[in-house]
Amino acid sequence: MARMTAPVRVAVVGSGPAGLYAAEALVKQAGGEVRADVFDRLPTPYGLVRYGVAPDHPSIKSIARYLQKVLEHPAVRFFGGVELGRDLTREQLLDCYDAVIYSTGAMVDRQLGVPGEDLPGSVAATDFVNWYCGHPDAADHTFDLSAEEVAVIGVGNVAVDVVRVLAKTPEDLRHTDVPEHVLEALGRSRVRRIHMVGRRGPAQAKFTTKELRELGALDNASVHVRPGDMELDPASAALAESDRHVRGNVKVMADWTAGEVAGKPRRIDVRFWRAPVEILGTDRVEGLKLEHTRLDETGRVTGTGEYETLPVGLVLRSVGYQSVPLAGVPFDERAHVVPNDGGRVLGPDGTPLPREYVAGWIKRGPTGVVGTNKSDAAETVRNLLADLAARPPGVGRPEHTVEEVLEAGCLPVVTYADWLNLDAAEIALARSLSRGERVKLARWDAMRQACRPER
Numbered sequence: 001m002a003r004m005t006a007p008v009r010v011a012v013v014g015s016g017p018a019g020l021y022a023a024e025a026l027v028k029q030a031g032g033e034v035r036a037d038v039f040d041r042l043p044t045p046y047g048l049v050r051y052g053v054a055p056d057h058p059s060i061k062s063i064a065r066y067l068q069k070v071l072e073h074p075a076v077r078f079f080g081g082v083e084l085g086r087d088l089t090r091e092q093l094l095d096c097y098d099a100v101i102y103s104t105g106a107m108v109d110r111q112l113g114v115p116g117e118d119l120p121g122s123v124a125a126t127d128f129v130n131w132y133c134g135h136p137d138a139a140d141h142t143f144d145l146s147a148e149e150v151a152v153i154g155v156g157n158v159a160v161d162v163v164r165v166l167a168k169t170p171e172d173l174r175h176t177d178v179p180e181h182v183l184e185a186l187g188r189s190r191v192r193r194i195h196m197v198g199r200r201g202p203a204q205a206k207f208t209t210k211e212l213r214e215l216g217a218l219d220n221a222s223v224h225v226r227p228g229d230m231e232l233d234p235a236s237a238a239l240a241e242s243d244r245h246v247r248g249n250v251k252v253m254a255d256w257t258a259g260e261v262a263g264k265p266r267r268i269d270v271r272f273w274r275a276p277v278e279i280l281g282t283d284r285v286e287g288l289k290l291e292h293t294r295l296d297e298t299g300r301v302t303g304t305g306e307y308e309t310l311p312v313g314l315v316l317r318s319v320g321y322q323s324v325p326l327a328g329v330p331f332d333e334r335a336h337v338v339p340n341d342g343g344r345v346l347g348p349d350g351t352p353l354p355r356e357y358v359a360g361w362i363k364r365g366p367t368g369v370v371g372t373n374k375s376d377a378a379e380t381v382r383n384l385l386a387d388l389a390a391r392p393p394g395v396g397r398p399e400h401t402v403e404e405v406l407e408a409g410c411l412p413v414v415t416y417a418d419w420l421n422l423d424a425a426e427i428a429l430a431r432s433l434s435r436g437e438r439v440k441l442a443r444w445d446a447m448r449q450a451c452r453p454e455r
């Protein structure tokens with residue numbers, strides 16, 4: 001890029017994979033010409049790598065070690081505990097930086113839109129995931145695990161994670177980072193049967209084969225599918241023929257049609273071709289009414305008019321995530337993303353807004369694995385640097401620093417050194433409890449205290 005008088009300053013909002021891959025791309029693509037300040041509303045970096053990826057998937061969680069190196073680059077600074085829209089406005093950021101990248105993810109559950117959805121005992125899978133991952137927003141949530149039967153609605157990997165955590169014993173999770181209060185609550189669980197419900201069939205389910213195999217290999221639970229649910233219509237059979245991934249899934253699940261497996265205390269029933277139509281109950285969830293479904297001639301799911309009711313006391317809804325709008329930033333209310341062209345934020349007239357960019361789930365929606373965000377962020381950064389390089393020298397340079405704004409608001413920012421204190425406290429806690437590598441601190445006050453132990 002063209003040489004500038006001083007390094008360009010870029011704000012990255014959100015320190016999940018997309019934000020940190022964007023900071024890495026900035027440093028790599030612009031050499032010594034850039035400074036990246038990474039903000040997060042939480043005192044902790046890594047987004048869903050810390051608060052989404054399942055605790056019993058340590059190899060994926062270890063991506064945090066790679067992302068840590070980005071935060072430790074001399075051109076990158078971490079500003080934890082700073083929320084865009086609460087502590088800083090979009091306008092303030094644009095006053096302080098040459099450009100801003102929004103990478104705030106998508107952690108709100110989509111609604112089912114059926115009666116009874118708001119009953120106690122009907123909860124978003126995100127809340128449950130946040131809780132077992134030790135997210136401070138969910139530290140005081142409680143989940144009634146006293147029912148023997150529960151339903152998880154959704155047939156994707158997040159639903160599988162939730163089912164697996166419900167099926168495992170606290171002993172299975174003891175060497176993971178789940179907070180102590182979560183282990184205790186799971187230890188009191190009376191759940192015996194978990195129904196995983198999908199509107200479509202096995203060929204359309206969004207699982208990955210690896211996650212399915214893991215479910216089938218659980219010591220504590222057997223997995224079942226009714227043979228009828230595994231019957232493939234011609235279109236699904238063709239898909240299973242042509243798509244290696246679908247073929248793998250169907251093969252794993254075909255082994256689950258065998259019937260009873262004795263000796264395992266919990267049971268998982270995968271129920272395809274069932275659409276939730278009502279969550280039943282007066283004061284709390286007492287059942288889930290399902291309508292049987294099939295694909296019509298156009299390939300769309302349609303109800304058959306045949307119903308059944310599952311006697312469940314807890315319903316966990318995992319039917320997709322969506323982003324939330326950021327104050328003042330354009331938002332597509334239908335697609336639930338910030339409208340953009342290769343990461344350039346588009347204004348209402350469809351043309352790029354100067355100096356505003358997006359990366360990650362808020363850019364493209366909640367799809368892909370952690371690594372998908374790397375190429376996605378690199379594309380955004382290429383366009384950002386090309387736009388800045390095309391700017392006449394000195395024009396539009398920021399007039400303020402973010403420190404001035406944050407000091408004026410008396411905001412106690414969590415620095416990278418503060419986060420390392422919290423990190424060390426979690427590692428020490430695990431050691432003192434003879435658990436695994438880390439045990440998460442989940443409460444805001446405990447996290448703040450661990451960040452600044454001397455105060």
Ligand SMILES: Cc1cc2nc3c(=O)[nH]c(=O)nc-3n(C[C@H](O)[C@H](O)[C@H](O)COP(=O)(O)OP(=O)(O)OC[C@H]3O[C@@H](n4cnc5c(N)ncnc54)[C@H](O)[C@@H]3O)c2cc1C
Pocket residue numbers: 013014015016017018019039040041042045046047048049051052053054057060082083084085103104105106107129158161321359360361362367368369370371373
């Ligand atoms: C339950 C679950 C399990 C998953 N498991 C896997 C897995 O096993 N393997 C895999 O490859 N992928 C997995 N994924 C997908 C992966 O986590 C995502 O691809 C990735 O995290 C998306 O990155 P992101 O940076 O866009 O969003 P996020 O990771 O959500 O990061 C967004 C960050 O922005 C911050 N933020 C939000 N709003 C603001 C604001 N207003 N101001 C400041 N900061 C803000 C948040 O605190 C967060 O840290 C999983 C996802 C989920 C939901």
